[in-house]
Every structure is written in structure tokens, then in C-alpha cells.
Amino acid sequence: MLNVKGLCAGYGALKILKGIDIDIGPGDIVGLVGANGAGKTTLVRTLAGLLPVQGGEIRLGGKDITRIPPQRRGAFGLAVVLENRNLFGELTVRENLALAERNGRGRRQVFSLARIIDLFPAVGEKLNVRCDLLSGGQQQQVAIARALLLQPDVVVMDEPSTGLAPKVVKDILDVLSRLRVDGMSIILVEQNIAIASSATSRAYVMATGRVAHEIPEGGWAGFMADEKLVSAYLGQH
Numbered sequence: 001m002l003n004v005k006g007l008c009a010g011y012g013a014l015k016i017l018k019g020i021d022i023d024i025g026p027g028d029i030v031g032l033v034g035a036n037g038a039g040k041t042t043l044v045r046t047l048a049g050l051l052p053v054q055g056g057e058i059r060l061g062g063k064d065i066t067r068i069p070p071q072r073r074g075a076f077g078l079a080v081v082l083e084n085r086n087l088f089g090e091l092t093v094r095e096n097l098a099l100a101e102r103n104g105r106g107r108r109q110v111f112s113l114a115r116i117i118d119l120f121p122a123v124g125e126k127l128n129v130r131c132d133l134l135s136g137g138q139q140q141q142v143a144i145a146r147a148l149l150l151q152p153d154v155v156v157m158d159e160p161s162t163g164l165a166p167k168v169v170k171d172i173l174d175v176l177s178r179l180r181v182d183g184m185s186i187i188l189v190e191q192n193i194a195i196a197s198s199a200t201s202r203a204y205v206m207a208t209g210r211v212a213h214e215i216p217e218g219g220w221a222g223f224m225a226d227e228k229l230v231s232a233y234l235g236q237h
């Protein structure tokens with residue numbers, strides 16, 4: 001579904017990603033973890049098309065999207081929820097969702113507005129509210145809802161849980177697990193390994209712009225039990 005090979009990218013002449021290889025199949029829910037500064041957000045922004053690629057390639061459903069502009073990647077099946085959520089603050093929730101709905105029209109329709117409201121009841125209650133008046137948790141849910149309305153094959157989320165109350169995080173993770181049945185692939189960037197391990201079946205561990213370690217399916221418990229590994233890669237205990 002999503003195949004990243006030898007991906008190099010950074011900021012201007014600065015090289016941050018130094019040859020990233022990632023393969024994600026249909027229905028995979030994969031974690032991307034790593035200490036602060038490891039390059040996770042740089043990878044997300046490169047997948048989104050917001051940073052120029054210095055080398056390597058990104059393929060989605062077999063098609064090379066390495067140089068497709070960001071606003072056209074949705075048509076290829078990619079939706080990215082950026083760290084800052086990028087909602088139109090002065091527009092209502094309904095208006096933000098309608099823009100995504102329009103952009104998703106050319107694709108197989110999996111998510112209707114009704115289904116989105118069923119997944120995120122809090123979003124349904126705020127349809128006529130301006131996005132900049134929502135709480136952080138509500139904004140995050142709108143950002144994910146908007147990504148789903150692009151009818152994507154792959155959704156990439158950059159630390160959706162950061163700064164949110166545990167109850168909201170749980171609601172979001174519950175939705176992610178319900179999406180598994182649709183065969184949609186998800187890359188979840190997550191600093192908190194307790195959250196990452198409960199929400200994903202396997203993971204890539206990034207360090208200094210590389211995939212330094214892979215946690216295979218069923219490997220989360222072993223990884224977390226290995227204090228040396230956890231502190232080496234994540235600086236957590």
C-alpha cells in the first residue's frame with residue numbers, strides 16, 4: 001500500500017532523513033516512535049509533500065507520488081493529520097468538513113458525514129461552531145474526521161494525543177481501532193509508548209533520521225520489557 005524506499009529529506013541543504021525504508025500493507029496500523037528530534041515530523045511532512053525529497057521514493061498503491069504536490073496527494077489516497085492540525089479556524093466545523101468531502105469526491109466513498117458523526121459524536125455536536133473556538137481535543141477529532149472524508153487508503157497522524165486529556169485520547173484510539181475493519185492503513189506517530197503499543201500492532205523506531213529498530217507484529221511486549229532498548233531509543237524508562 002505505502003512503500004517508502006531510501007527516503008532522504010530535510011530543510012534546505014540540511015539533511016535530516018537519511019534513507020528511510022517503510023512498508024505498510026492494507027489494514028496495517030503501524031506506530032512510528034522515537035525520541036524528540038529523531039525526525040518523525042520531518043518524515044510526516046515529507047510524506048505529505050511539504051518538504052522537498054533529496055533522494056529515494058514514496059509509492060502509494062504502486063504509484064510513484066514522490067514529486068506529486070501536497071494538495072494532489074489526497075487523490076492518490078493519502079491523508080495526513082499534521083501536528084498543528086491545520087484547520088481553517090475562522091470556518092465552522094461543517095465548512096472544514098465540506099471542503100474535505102469535496103476533495104474526496106473522486107474516490108470510493110467509505111466515509112459519509114453521518115458515519116463520521118457516528119465515529120466522533122463530539123464533532124457532530126459542534127458542526128456549526130467555528131474551529132478556533134473548539135478545545136484541543138475537539139480540534140484533533142475534526143482534523144481526523146477531515147482526513148477520513150478524503151476517503152484515504154493511508155492516514156498518517158503526527159502525535160494526535162499530545163496535549164489532550166486521557167479520556168479524549170481514549171476516544172480517538174477507540175475510533176482508530178474501529179477503522180481497522182475498513183482495511184485502511186494508519187501510521188501513528190506517538191511519543192508515548194504505552195499509547196503506541198496499545199494502538200498499533202507493530203512499529204518503526206526512528207533515531208537520528210533513520211529507522212534504527214523495528215518492532216514486529218507481537219513484539220511490543222518484548223520491546224517494552226527491554227529497558228535498555230527503550231532508554232536507548234526513546235530516552236524513557
Ligand SMILES: Nc1ncnc2c1ncn2[C@@H]1O[C@H](COP(=O)(O)OP(=O)(O)O)[C@@H](O)[C@H]1O
Pocket residue numbers: 011014016034035036037038039040041042043
Ligand atoms: N524547520 C526546520 N529547519 C531546520 N531544522 C529543523 C526544522 N524542523 C526540524 N528540524 C530539525 O530536524 C530534526 C528532526 O526534527 P523532527 O522531525 O521535528 O523530530 P521529531 O518529530 O521526531 O521530534 C531535529 O534535529 C530538528 O531540530
Ligand SMILES: [Mg+2]
Pocket residue numbers: 040041042
Ligand atoms: Mg514531531
